[in-house]
Amino acid sequence: MLDRDADLNTFQRKKSSSSLESKASIHTFFLRDDVSRMTTGRKQTITVRKKKMQKRLLSDTLKNLHRKFGSENSDNVSYCLFCACRLFWVVAPTDADRATCQCKTHENLQFMADTLYSHGIVVSNNIEEMVDRTVCATEMKACAYGDCVECRLTTHPTLKSATEEIVQVVQWSTERTGEEERETITLKNEVQSTESDLVSKFQENLFKFRKHLFNIRWQYSAYRQLRESLQANECLIHIDFSENYSCKYHNEIQSVHFGGSHQQATLHTGVLYTTEQTPLSFCSISSSRRHDPPAIWAHLEPVLEMVKTKCPKVERLHFYSDGPATQYKQKGNFYFLSTEPFRLGFKELTWNFFEASHGKGAPDGIGGTLKRSADRIVRLGEDVPDAITLFKKLKRLESTVELFFVSEEEVEAKTEVPALTPIKGTMRMHQVISVLPGHIKYRDISCFCQRQDGPLDCACFDLKVATVNGVPVTPPNQNEETPWRPAAVDSTHIGGWCVIKYDDDVYPGIIMDVEGDSIQVKCMHRNGVNKYLWPRPREDVSWYAEEQLICLIPEPKALNKRSERPT
Structure with a gap:
């Protein structure tokens, strides 16, 4: 009897030890990057029993992951035990966890790096670390912009020579649709390429990515330093347009719910920083759906009047925003920022832009908070049919967010x-300075080196001067066969013909893509006097800086099947 009890105890101990090993292997499995991914948000954490952990999101269902675990491990672990051993911070993703507004430049380069890493060609798929290995100094503008003679031609090392093996790589691309191909859509496609071509394209895009990454880091660093060193006569205003709020009723008839009867309200959000008070959140609400410069400054006018009232010492304004060409980064906004603040009594102004697709910040949280509050009002039985009702009912909540209403008439007056x-x-510009009405100065990146005891317009980083209210430069009728150069090249020009300057020579080609201040062009090669042909067997598709674009041209006329002549 004693022997049987001893054997039973031994068996139980062995079973317990095996169970602990299984749990440890399950924990390790759940923390693998191919099973769950780490979230990046500072507030995306989970706390259980005073243990705070960063949230990880599962990449598949628990049933499929259980099958995957069973195929990789000899332990016969039940589905119940597998689910019970899931770590509390590893959770299934929800709709709110869906990654939106991602940067196309980051995503496409990351897809390339992942493919090269999976084929054992590069040692890492961390694109930021890869960039840092190819420059002399990560904090030097010359290295990032390709002006440094030491690292201008540096490429990222590979572990082995690339072959002609065909590989699949995912890429976001813009395509033209419609009968006359006037509409553009962005799709996520799988592209075939050889390993050697993929390595060449990756090295080329990694070089271009240096500038993009440097601008992101520099602009955020300048933003933090400015916030920490504000003076009594300065004010920092971080602004952004929130996604329009769709007004709704608590009870809706079918034709309203499924039709187009819902009105929308524009929300322009921001945070105000001064030395005299804690950060002040604000939001202006309007029934006007315009997001252009007149609308921007109609939304900003009550904010600036509030600054004059609450902070009378402020004479110098610093704006921070993202840089969409239809809103903040365009000649209309340059005109208003060099006139409106002076009219209201301010003496100096800077407008700073975050890098393209990287302008998220505190204003986004304000918009989300107000829209959740409005949805709560509707759930409790009230109607929010239009913008003025939205303003009144949010105002009634006595929120800490300062609210303003901007009428359509006030927008049209601008x-x-x-x-x-x-x-x-x-x-290309990331900072605009105005110290004189009607005049601006601008540069590629922000600089505040002499702000404490000197002027805002220091000569750093090739500061340029411009006048915004002069003779207009407008394109001619595009039906006329006349070359012209737009003020800024954007996605509307994709598919059009242009002339690119490279190594003191010019080449006609088709614009394939536009990202920030870079243009991807498929170029033709010279074939005699003023004659060009498409190169064979390989297309000449490369990225060029915006200043290399000489002009846009009509589609050339073909002389024969292979040659074309631009007019």
């Missing part, structure tokens, strides 16, 4: 502006 001159290099 639309009368003089003829404006486009500024070459608009998409």
Whole structure:
């Protein structure tokens, strides 16, 4: 009897030890990057029993992951035990966890890096670390912009030579649709390529990515330093348009719910920083759906009047925003920022832009908070049919967010502006300075080195001067066969013909893609005097800086099957 009890105890101990090993292997499995991914948000955490962990999101259902675990491990682990051993911070993703508004430049390069890493060609798929290995100094503008002679031609090392094996790589691409191909859509496609071609394209895009990454880091660093060193006469205003709120009723008839009867309200959100008070959140609400410069400054006018009232010492304004070409980064906004603040009594102004697709910040949280509050009002039985009702009912909540209402008439009153001159290099600039009405200065990145005891317009980083209210530069009728150069090249020009300057020579080609201040062009090669043909067997598709674009041209006329002549 004693022997049997001893054997039973031994068996139970062995079973317990095996169970602990299984649990440890399950924990390790759940923490693998191919099973769950780490979230990046500072507030995306889970706390259980005073243990706070960063949330991880599962990449598949628990049943499929259980099958995957069973195929990789000899332990016969039941589905119940597998689910019970899931770590509390590893959770299934929800709709709110869906990653939106991602950067196309980051995503496409990351897809390439993942493919090369999976084929054992590169040692890592961390694109930021890969960039840092190819420059002398990560904090130097010359290295990032390709002006440094030491690292201008540096490429990322590979572990082995690339072959001609065909590989699949996912890429976001823009395509033209419609009968006359006037509409553009963005699709996520699988593209075939050889390993050697993929390595060449990756090295080329990694070089271009240096500048993009440097601008992201520099602009956020300048933003933090400015916030920490504000003076009594300065004010920092971080602004952004929130996604329009769709007004709704608590009870809706079918034709309203499924039709187009819902009105929308524009929300322009921001945070105000001064030395005299804690950060002040604000939001202006309007029934006007315009997001252009007249609307921007109609939304900003009550905010600036509030600054004059609450902070009378403020004479210098610093704006921070993202840089969409239809809203903040365009000649209309340059005109208003060099006139409106002076009219209200301010003496100096800077407008700073975050890098393209990387302008998220505190204003986004304000918009989300207000829209959740409005949805709560509707759930409790009240109607929010239009913008003015939305404003009144949010105002009634006595929120800490300062609310303003901007009527459509106030927006339309700002639309009368003089003829404006486009500024070459608009998409490259990240700081605009105005110390004189009607005049601006601008540069590629922000600089505040002399702000404490000197002027805002220091000469750092090739500061340029421009006048915004001069003779207008407008394109001619595109039906006429006349070359012209737009003030800024954007996605509307994809599919059009242009002339690119490279190594003191010019080449006609088709614009394939536009990202920030870079243009991808498929170029033709010279074949005699003023004659060009498509190169064979390999297309000449490369990225060029915006300043290399000489002009846009009509589609050339073909002389024969292989040659074409631009007119």
